[in-house]
Structure formats: C-alpha cells, structure tokens
Amino acid sequence: MNEVFGHLSGHPRRDPMRELISTMLSHRTTHTNEEKAYFQMLEKFPIWQAVMDAPVEELTQALAPAEFPGAKALNIQKALRLIQVEHPDFSLDFLHDLDVPQAMAWLMVLPGVGLKTATLVLLFNFQKPVFPVDTHVHRISQRVGLIGAKVTHDKAHQILLDMLPKDALVLYNLHRHLLKHGQKICTWHSPKCEVCVLQNLCNYYADVRSKGIDLPYKG
Known part of the structure; x- marks a missing residue:
C-alpha cells in the first residue's frame, strides 16, 4: 500500500x-x-x-x-x-x-x-514491533479474510502480528495506510470497492460486491 x-x-x-x-x-x-x-x-x-x-x-x-x-x-x-x-x-x-x-x-x-x-x-x-488494531484495521482485516468474522480486536493484535514482519517501520506504515484506507475507501457503510487496490485479495469483494449485492458489511 x-x-x-x-x-x-x-x-x-x-x-x-x-x-x-x-x-x-x-x-x-x-x-x-x-x-x-x-x-x-x-x-x-x-x-x-x-x-x-x-x-x-x-x-x-x-x-x-x-x-x-x-x-x-x-x-x-x-x-x-x-x-x-x-x-x-x-x-x-x-x-x-x-x-x-x-x-x-x-x-x-x-x-x-x-x-x-x-x-x-x-x-x-x-518504534517497538507491535501492531495496533483499531476499528479500521479490524474491519479491513475481516473483509479481506486475514481474520475470521468472530475474531475480536484483542485477539486480532497477535494474529495479525504473527503474519507480519517484525519491523517497526513496516508495521507503522501498514497501520497508518489501513487507517486511511478504512476512512476513505473501505468504509463501514457502502465501501468503495470499485476503486479499492485490495480488490483482487478481498473475500468481501469476491463474495458480495462483485456479484452486485450492495449490503453493509456485518462482520
């Protein structure tokens, strides 16, 4: 990103x-x-x-x-x-x-x-190698399919960190980019899937939006 x-x-x-x-x-x-x-x-x-x-x-x-x-x-x-x-x-x-x-x-x-x-x-x-999971990071991670629909914010911290490089600068950039992506593109209601750079990786897009179903995400 x-x-x-x-x-x-x-x-x-x-x-x-x-x-x-x-x-x-x-x-x-x-x-x-x-x-x-x-x-x-x-x-x-x-x-x-x-x-x-x-x-x-x-x-x-x-x-x-x-x-x-x-x-x-x-x-x-x-x-x-x-x-x-x-x-x-x-x-x-x-x-x-x-x-x-x-x-x-x-x-x-x-x-x-x-x-x-x-x-x-x-x-x-x-600059410690940790990965904060806020509302935007959690929502995007669920939609893309990195974590399950029932994974809590607290559990998501360790699950996502285990997938990522233990490099503080990489983690910082990913957190900030996902935050901005969640605010501007992958919003809670009516996400802008048509312009999303994660389209090809996203379970939500494959299962819902690409089929013309326009429903708010419930994960």
Whole structure:
C-alpha cells in the first residue's frame, strides 16, 4: 500500500504523554472531538500535575467533547498518579529501554489503557514491533479474510502480528495506510470497492460486491 499512500518515515506525530492521553480520549470518539477535549483539558489544566490534581467534576467538564468524559477523567487521573509514583516528571521515555512484553505490561496496568492504546504508544513513539488494531484495521482485516468474522480486536493484535514482519517501520506504515484506507475507501457503510487496490485479495469483494449485492458489511 506504500505505492498508493506513500512511504511514511515513522517520525512520532506527538510526544508519548500526548499519544497516551489522546488515545485514551479517542475511545468511541471522533478525532475532532478527541482533539477538542484534549486541548480544552490543557487550556484549563496546563500541566500534568494540574490535570492529576483537578477536581474530577471540572476535568469531566473540560473533557465533555469526548464520549464518557466522567469515566475518562477518572482513568486519566488514576493513570497520572501511577505514572508519577515512578516518574515524577511524567515522562514515558523509560519505555525505550524496556522490551515489548515489559513495556506492554507496564502500560496496561494503567486504568483505561488496553491493547490498542499500549501498542499505539509503543509503535508510534518508541518504534517497538507491535501492531495496533483499531476499528479500521479490524474491519479491513475481516473483509479481506486475514481474520475470521468472530475474531475480536484483542485477539486480532497477535494474529495479525504473527503474519507480519517484525519491523517497526513496516508495521507503522501498514497501520497508518489501513487507517486511511478504512476512512476513505473501505468504509463501514457502502465501501468503495470499485476503486479499492485490495480488490483482487478481498473475500468481501469476491463474495458480495462483485456479484452486485450492495449490503453493509456485518462482520
């Protein structure tokens, strides 16, 4: 897919703490509202210590553009307290020196941090060979036939990683390209199969769309 979307350098798009907190905010939330919630939070509480110490009602109000702002406020504050115990400067740079199992285990102890969030932070910021599975990656993988219709997001992480080179830059490019492909072409409703570069590989196209059946995917 590099030929279609271009080769990306893998340079971090944002610092590790920003990646962590923004991804926590992104659950069931559009990118626009995730960004709005993040910047409203920092406008009211400009440093991580202030976010951690804020009255939870005020932090919830600042995070209102995101879905479930109350739960996310509590999780963010609990996560910041756990980070501060070992790293008072709220830096995640120590993750560079951990191997993947250690880094994953450390991150997933934090409230509100699951496989997707942990793998995004490790791949995007620390060039660890992991493969994040978001909604778009999961949908495309099912449609193409890389994973079964009943495979969960969590199980898909390891299944897909086992198929792929353990090269962080390759994994980064594939994740970002599948994300863009899912947003622009292989959308949830009425995917644009007629212009899809994966047409010849895709079970969904072979079984459904090429036969003139125009139904939303139910996998």
